[in-house]
Amino acid sequence: xxxxxxxxxxxxxxxxxxxxxxxxxxxxxxxxxxxxxxxxxxxxxxxxxxxxxxxxxxxxxxxxxxxxxxxxxxxxxxxxxxxxxxxxxxxxxxxx
Amino acid sequence: xxxxxxxxxxxxxxxxxxxxxxxxxxxxxxxxxxxxxxxxxxxxxxxxxxxxxxxxxxxxxxxxxxxxxxxxxxxxxxxxxxxxxxxxxxxxxxxxxxxxxxxxxxxxxxxxxxxxxxxxxxxxxxxxxxxxxxxxxxxxxxxxxxxxxxxxxxxxxxxxxxxxxxxxxxxxxxxxxxxxxxxxxxxxxxxxxxxxxxxxxxxxxxxxxxxxxxxxxxxxxxxxxxxxxxxxxxxxxxxxxxxxxxxxxxxxxxxxxxxxxxxxxxxxxxxxxxxxxxxxxxxxxxxxxxxxxxxxxxxxxxxxxxxxxxxxxxxxx
Amino acid sequence: xxxxxxxxxxxxxxxxxxxxxxxxxxxxxxxxxxxxxxxxxxxxxxxxxxxxxxxxxxxxxxxxxxxxxxxxxxxxxxxxxxxxxxxxxxxxxxxxxxxxxxxxxxxxxxxxxxxxxxxxxxxxxxxxxxxxxxxxxxxxxxxxxxxxxxxxxxxxxxxxxxxxxxxxxxxxxxxxxxxxxxxxxxxxxxxxxxxxxxxxxxxxxxxxxxxxxxxxxxxxxxxxxxxxxxxxxxxxxxxxxxxxxxxxxxxxxxxxxxxxxxxxxxxxxxxxxxxxxxxxxxxxxxxxxxxxxxxxxxxxxxxxxxxxxxxxxxxxxxxxxxxxxxxxxxxxxxxxxxxxxxxxxxxxxxxxxxxxxxxxxxxxxxxxxxxxxxxxxxxxxxxxxxxxxxxxxx
Ligand SMILES: Cc1ncc(C[n+]2csc(CCOP(=O)(O)OP(=O)(O)O)c2C)c(N)n1
Ligand code: SF4
Ligand code: SF4
Ligand code: SF4
Ligand SMILES: [Mg+2]
Numbered sequence: 056x057x058x059x060x061x062x063x064x065x066x067x068x069x070x071x072x073x074x075x076x077x078x079x080x081x082x083x084x085x086x087x088x089x090x091x092x093x094x095x096x097x098x099x100x101x102x103x104x105x106x107x108x109x110x111x112x113x114x115x116x117x118x119x120x121x122x123x124x125x126x127x128x129x130x131x132x133x134x135x136x137x138x139x140x141x142x143x144x145x146x147x148x149x150x151x
Numbered sequence: 152x153x154x155x156x157x158x159x160x161x162x163x164x165x166x167x168x169x170x171x172x173x174x175x176x177x178x179x180x181x182x183x184x185x186x187x188x189x190x191x192x193x194x195x196x197x198x199x200x201x202x203x204x205x206x207x208x209x210x211x212x213x214x215x216x217x218x219x220x221x222x223x224x225x226x227x228x229x230x231x232x233x234x235x236x237x238x239x240x241x242x243x244x245x246x247x248x249x250x251x252x253x254x255x256x257x258x259x260x261x262x263x264x265x266x267x268x269x270x271x272x273x274x275x276x277x278x279x280x281x282x283x284x285x286x287x288x289x290x291x292x293x294x295x296x297x298x299x300x301x302x303x304x305x306x307x308x309x310x311x312x313x314x315x316x317x318x319x320x321x322x323x324x325x326x327x328x329x330x331x332x333x334x335x336x337x338x339x340x341x342x343x344x345x346x347x348x349x350x351x352x353x354x355x356x357x358x359x360x361x362x363x364x365x366x367x368x369x370x371x372x373x374x375x376x377x378x379x380x381x382x383x384x385x386x387x388x389x390x391x392x393x394x395x396x397x398x399x400x401x402x403x404x405x406x407x408x409x410x411x412x413x414x415x416x417x418x419x420x421x422x423x424x425x426x427x428x429x430x431x432x433x434x435x436x437x438x439x440x441x442x443x444x445x446x447x448x449x450x451x452x453x454x455x456x457x458x459x460x461x462x463x464x465x466x467x468x
Numbered sequence: 469x470x471x472x473x474x475x476x477x478x479x480x481x482x483x484x485x486x487x488x489x490x491x492x493x494x495x496x497x498x499x500x501x502x503x504x505x506x507x508x509x510x511x512x513x514x515x516x517x518x519x520x521x522x523x524x525x526x527x528x529x530x531x532x533x534x535x536x537x538x539x540x541x542x543x544x545x546x547x548x549x550x551x552x553x554x555x556x557x558x559x560x561x562x563x564x565x566x567x568x569x570x571x572x573x574x575x576x577x578x579x580x581x582x583x584x585x586x587x588x589x590x591x592x593x594x595x596x597x598x599x600x601x602x603x604x605x606x607x608x609x610x611x612x613x614x615x616x617x618x619x620x621x622x623x624x625x626x627x628x629x630x631x632x633x634x635x636x637x638x639x640x641x642x643x644x645x646x647x648x649x650x651x652x653x654x655x656x657x658x659x660x661x662x663x664x665x666x667x668x669x670x671x672x673x674x675x676x677x678x679x680x681x682x683x684x685x686x687x688x689x690x691x692x693x694x695x696x697x698x699x700x701x702x703x704x705x706x707x708x709x710x711x712x713x714x715x716x717x718x719x720x721x722x723x724x725x726x727x728x729x730x731x732x733x734x735x736x737x738x739x740x741x742x743x744x745x746x747x748x749x750x751x752x753x754x755x756x757x758x759x760x761x762x763x764x765x766x767x768x769x770x771x772x773x774x775x776x777x778x779x780x781x782x783x784x785x786x787x788x789x790x791x792x793x794x795x796x797x798x799x800x801x802x803x804x805x806x807x808x809x810x811x812x813x814x815x816x817x818x819x820x821x822x823x824x825x826x827x828x829x830x831x832x833x834x835x836x837x838x839x840x841x842x843x844x845x846x847x848x849x850x851x852x853x854x855x856x857x858x859x860x861x862x
Contacts, residue, residue, distance in 0.1 A: 058633055058700070059574035060693045061671055062211065062680035066219040068173035076178055092161045096351055097388050099183025100172040128172035132179030132377075133385025196675045200543065213689045216680035221673035224682030225542050225569055232536035236501060236543025236551070237673065239527035243498040243549055247525055249667065250548070256675055274539065277532030 069128075073100070077131030080149045081124055086112050087143035088122060094135030094144065095122055102128035103135060157359050158192075158352040165191045169219040175209040179377045179384025181391065182206050182290050184348045186217075186261070189288060192358040193257045195220060200234040202262035202271060203227035205297045205376075206290065228270035231278035234260040234285045257362050260287040264305035265295040268329050279338040279367050286361040286368045289331065292376035300379040304329040308446075309439055311431040312379070322434065335369045336405050342368035344404035348375075349391035350414050353402050357413075360406065373400050381430025393425040398451050398463050399443075412454060412462040419466045422447055476660055476719075477653035484645035487615040487652050488554060488580040488638070489514035491622030493524045494655040495578075495665060498549035501529035501540035506592045507642040508556040508582040515552075534559035538566035538577075545575040546681050548672035550626065553577065556642055557584035560598045564605070567635075571606035571697060573682060576629035576636075576670075578622060579607075583742065583793075584642035585830040593831030594642035596742065599770075600794040600804040606697050608636040608704050609771040611741040613727075615650040617768075620721055626665040627711040632704045633670070634697070641743035643831060653721075664718060705772045725769040726777035730756060731784050734763035736847050739781075740791040741767045741805060744827070744834060748791070751839035762843050773808060779816060787821045789846040791839075792855075793828045800854040802826065824855040832859065 057063055083094075095103045108121040124135070136146045158164060169190035176183045182205060190197070197220045201207045207224050210217040225233040238258045244250035260278075262271055267289045278285060294312050295301040302312040307328045311317050315324040336343045342364040346354035354372060361368035375391050377384040394400035395414055399422055402414035422444045426432040435443075444466075451463045482490065488511045492500065500519075502512045518524035529544075531537045537553050545551040555563065560581060570577050583599045585591040599609065608628060612618040618640050625636035640646065655661065671679055685693055708725060716722025729749050731737055738748050745766040752764045765781050767774060782788070792803025801807055806824035813820065823846045828834045842858060845851060 056689075056692060056696070057671065058696055059572065059681070060213050060683050060685050060689065062214055062216040062683050063671070064216075065678040065680070066169075066171035066217060068210065068215040068217040069171045071173035071215055073173055073175075092164070096161055096164055096188070097184050097348070099176060099180050099187070099387075100174070101168060101170065101183075101187050102172055105166060125172070130178035132387075133383070134179055134184075134388055137385040138388050195678075198547070198673050198675065208684050211680050211683040213683040213685045213693075216683065218680055219678055221675060221678045222680045222682075223543065223546050223673055225539055225573075226565060229536060229539035229566070232501075232531060232539035233543035233546075235529055235531070235536070236499065236540030236545075236549075237547040239499050239501075239529050239540065240544035240547035240549035240551075243525070243527040243544075244547075246527075247498065249498075254675075273532060274536050277536055280532075281530060 072127045073130050074127045077129060077149050079131045079133060079146050080126070081129065081131065081133065081136050082145045082147060083122060083124060084143045084145060085110050085121060087141050089141050089143070090118055090120060090122060091140065092122065093138045093140065097134050097138050099132065099134065100128045100130065156352065156356045158355045160352065163352070164355070167191065169195065171217045171219060173215065174217040175212060176205065177378050177384065179387050181348050181375050181387040182292070185290050185372055185374060188348070188351055188355055189259070189358055190220065192355050193259060193362060196255055197257040197259060198223065198237055200230055200237060200258070200260045202230040202266035203297070204263035204266055206261065206263070208297055227266050229274050230260045230262045230266060230271060231274040231285070231287060234258055235278045235281065235283045238283045238285050258285045260285050262287070262289060263296070264289065264291045264293060265303045268304035268331050276338065279335060279340050282366045284366055286358070286370065289369070289371045290374040291371060292374045292379060294379050296376055296379045305331065309432065309435055309443065311434065317434045332369065332371045340369055341366045341407050342404070345371045345400070346402050347373040347391045347394060347400055349388050350395060350402055353413050357404060379431070382428050386428060390425065390428055393420070393428065396420045397422045397425045398447050399425050401454060401463065410457060412458055415462045417464045419451070419464050420468050421466060476656050478656040479651055479653050481649045482615050482652040483510065483647050483649050484615040484618045484640045485510040485582060485647070486514050487619040488622055489518065490654040491619040492552045493518050494661055495623050495626050496550065497526050497552040499527050499529065499541070499544035499551045500553065501531050501537045501544065502553045502555065503531055503534045503537050503559060505556045505559040507584060507594070507646040508554050508559070511554040511580060534562040535566065538563040538570065541577045542566060542570050542573065542575055545577050546573065546673050548674070551577045552579070554580040556582045557586055557598045560602065561586065567602055567605035567607055570635045572693070574633040574700070576626070576633055578625045578629055579635065579637050580622065581637055581639040582642040582646035583639050591830040594644055595829045595831065596639070596794040599637070599639045602637065603771065603804065606634060606701060607771060608634050608701070608708070610636065610638045611768060611770055612638060612640045613743050613745045613766060615645065615652045616721065617723055618645070619652055619654060620715060623661050623665065624711040624715055628704060628707050630665065630668055631707050632700050634700050634704055645743045664715065701772050708769050723768055724777065725774035726781055727766050727768060728781060729764040731763035731765060731781065733761060734785065735761045736787045736789060736843055737781065737785040738762060738764045738789050738791060738839065738843060739766070739805065739809070741770065742793065744791065744793065747834060747836055748839050751836040751843070754836060755840055755843060760843065767805060773812065775812060778809065778812060779818065782813065782818050782820050785820055787823070787846060789823045789825060789842055791825050791827050795826050795855065802855045806855065821849070823851045825858050826855050827858045
């Protein structure tokens, strides 16, 4: 244990999962998602990332990236749900 | 220092994260959003000095930290002084050649309203007067949240807190919010700005300008608090937006004496829209709401006069 | 020692305050954050001069309070600087919260304290109430009794602090020492102490290796962190001996942790700390001339408490009169050194009568005659079990 309770490993709170705080779960509908990134920019954890995953929507639009929620950390606050303009995020009750 | 803003759209926001998840901020705490975006602007060559408060306790519970940059917490009321020491140390070590003189390190002080308006005001004033190159970021949730929602010098008039309860004699806080950014400006501080997380590009541009300032800078950010303001956690950003739309909060900057309102509001909404979303104002009578509206109207008039044109428009709804 | 003195030292008439300033300069400090208070003020004035005329390359933070002085010192030390500050009395009290933080964060800050009485009533004069109030702050505490010792102790303090990672306070009498000139050898050449207090790597706020300093510790971690401090303080004991002995070897001056004077064959030892020791030694000389078998000793290292040296002193003592320039109100024996000595004796089953005298509060004059009278009272064994407030008008 380092003297003075210094924490030597940067960002290691990522070892602590806060997903079990959730009572509602945001689920991105990739088809409706316009990759506007608003959910990503506002998520306070942050639990949303931009990932290298191509996606072609039912209307034929090809996306190079996708936006994904990491449920290990998502606390289910609903900010992303509220701020998603095309209403592409469903908020469903968590069943445990 | 004016010119084109650095962050124009959401696609200019850097993808690198220096703020890690797994912290203990309440679900929906907009302080997380602010801290995360602050670090995206500042990048890895940054030292953060954090006051005691919600952000500090929630992000650094031993042995875990959410910070990927060097971070220091000393106490509640001395963040500006501790940051002054950090900045001076860097200057001295560079002069002595102990540290590479070409390295550039951002020093950021991060403190809540209690740690700034009240107990930390003296240290802040000293830091500003001495002219340290430190960007002081005030995240303002308008009460002492970490100790359980007690009133601060920042709590707005009429707001319920646990020390300004609503009873037969008291109707929430009976005093006005202290004009902290103006007080800082009066020090002659080269860069002073106000912002909020809904206007994230505005906020990030201000962080950037603050960090580029030779000397002290101060960025005052409104931070809606789900727990203390009593609203559903999903509305943190919405309330931040309403604060701007009602002109309860005005995003401005004083950039080396040049005053600008950076987020204009062509059509202003009634403060009711902002107040009614928050449990801390649920006891307000129509008359009290109108009193608040009147004081906002006056503030808007003054700002428009100061700027010399209508930057905050008329009340429309 | 004479040869050493000729080549590397310059002999100057200095007050203890100036001796502090020269020592901080010669320790090559990087950052100084301090706030004026009588009788410390001339320390910072002198250091300002050194920086102003280029004799010292350091950053001076003209803080707006002692609270900020210690806060800035903590920030600077955390960022890797060799930090120095100085204060007295109300200033030390205003810092109090941060004294615990500096030691809890294990930062090697060095601070000088021109010891002064505490308000109320306001008194700018010397006693040790301020220093004694910091006994539980985990600061290593040296109390010097001459300007030369003040100079040497500041340099030693950096060696101890940076080895054990605890802050060190070097105290000396407000006014009686802070403002009295004595001849002091100071370094003639820059970098004299470079090898004695080398720049060592330690964990600091470094953007290349980001660490979190000042985290929250819940019940599962707080206790261990504090216990590490206990261990460090215990290590500081040996390191203080080492620092003093090495200093003595290299530079020809050493002090030990407890200084004894004419203790052998004595019926009574007068034990104290700080500048009053000079008066006590003179009184001892006079009494010895009259055939009164008294000796004297002073505690130089107050934290960690110099157990071994005091035990060996007690072996040679038939009785001890402790002179304290501070008191802890509400105890029958209220002199801090007397209380701690008694507690130590109890732990080690040492049974020697200890008489507690409170003297020199708020700079009330203590003469050699006072010391002699105290000694004869103590030798008569007709002494109260409780502290005696020497010379007070009731
Ligand atoms: C000297 C001192 N007084 C009181 C406290 C208790 N305390 C800790 S955090 C806090 C409130 C912090 O309020 P604010 O600065 O607004 O930050 P927030 O928690 O709201 O983010 C208080 C009163 C303290 N830590 N230190
Ligand atoms: S619900 Fe909240 S925590 Fe979860 S992803 Fe959305 S914004 Fe992030
Ligand atoms: S806010 Fe909605 S549309 Fe925008 S990226 Fe997120 S999920 Fe997609
Ligand atoms: S109390 Fe408020 S400021 Fe504190 S963590 Fe919760 S939401 Fe954030
Ligand atoms: Mg607050």
